[in-house]
Amino acid sequence: AQTVTQSQPEMSVQEAETVTLSCTYDTSESDYYLFWYKQPPSRQMILVIRQEAYKQQNATENRFSVNFQKAAKSFSLKISDSQLGDAAMYFCAYRIPLGTDKLIFGTGTRLQVFP
Amino acid sequence: EPEVTQTPSHQVTQMGQEVILRCVPISNHLYFYWYRQILGQKVEFLVSFYNNEISEKSEIFDDQFSVERPDGSNFTLKIRSTKLEDSAMYFCASKRGGSYNEQFFGPGTRLTVL
Numbered sequence: 001a002q003t004v005t006q007s008q009p010e011m012s013v014q015e016a017e018t019v020t021l022s023c024t025y026d027t028s029e030s031d032y033y034l035f036w037y038k039q040p041p042s043r044q045m046i047l048v049i050r051q052e053a054y055k056q057q058n059a060t061e062n063r064f065s066v067n068f069q070k071a072a073k074s075f076s077l078k079i080s081d082s083q084l085g086d087a088a089m090y091f092c093a094y095r096i097p098l099g100t101d102k103l104i105f106g107t108g109t110r111l112q113v114f115p
Numbered sequence: 116e117p118e119v120t121q122t123p124s125h126q127v128t129q130m131g132q133e134v135i136l137r138c139v140p141i142s143n144h145l146y147f148y149w150y151r152q153i154l155g156q157k158v159e160f161l162v163s164f165y166n167n168e169i170s171e172k173s174e175i176f177d178d179q180f181s182v183e184r185p186d187g188s189n190f191t192l193k194i195r196s197t198k199l200e201d202s203a204m205y206f207c208a209s210k211r212g213g214s215y216n217e218q219f220f221g222p223g224t225r226l227t228v229l
Contacts, residue, residue, distance in 0.1 A: 004157075037220075044219075044220045097215070101163075102160040103160065107156065
């Protein structure tokens with residue numbers, strides 16, 4: 001069965017600093033997608049970044065980048081130059097590009113950003 | 116930018132009552148989903164819906180649950196006889212066709228069963 005694990009329930013970072021959120025997953029599939037979603041308080045989840053498993057290059061989106069280690073089944077999110085607006089719940093998620101494309105989520109990491 | 120919307124934002128109900136949670140997906144999307152998150156736990160897949168029928172459902176989605184797209188714009192989740200353990204945040208999502216496209220989520224409905 002596919003599972004996603006986020007071992008850090010809460011993290012905090014000072015404004016302008018860098019923080020890394022961890023995620024590991026378990027799957028026997030060779031083709032899959034990994035995601036980080038951000039959920040600000042009382043707002044919907046929005047996609048931050050995605051990584052296709054077949055791509056060796058780590059995905060980046062502005063201040064957000066991932067460290068994808070396929071053999072270790074690890075997918076961490078690095079947020080550089082943290083801003084107050086980055087404070088949110090962050091969910092790591094996985095899906096395979098077949099069938100209904102359902103997402104499998106981790107339990108989330110709450111990120112606090114201090115000025 | 117188009118968004119998925121959900122109503123109500125918070126629903127309080129008595130155990131045993133029926134509830135209907137409503138979602139308006141993005142208009143050109145073809146696939147629809149419901150997920151739920153019990154407080155402090157992970158977001159869990161409930162059901163996916165395509166071409167006016169359920170395409171996949173989880174073991175959570177038992178006979179007490181049903182989904183419907185009654186009018187081509189709304190997508191509803193009905194819980195026939197709510198239990199205390201149905202208290203959770205329910206998220207609707209939608210996506211265009213194609214496995215590469217991503218799901219867009221609504222803000223959720225918090226269901227409290229007393």
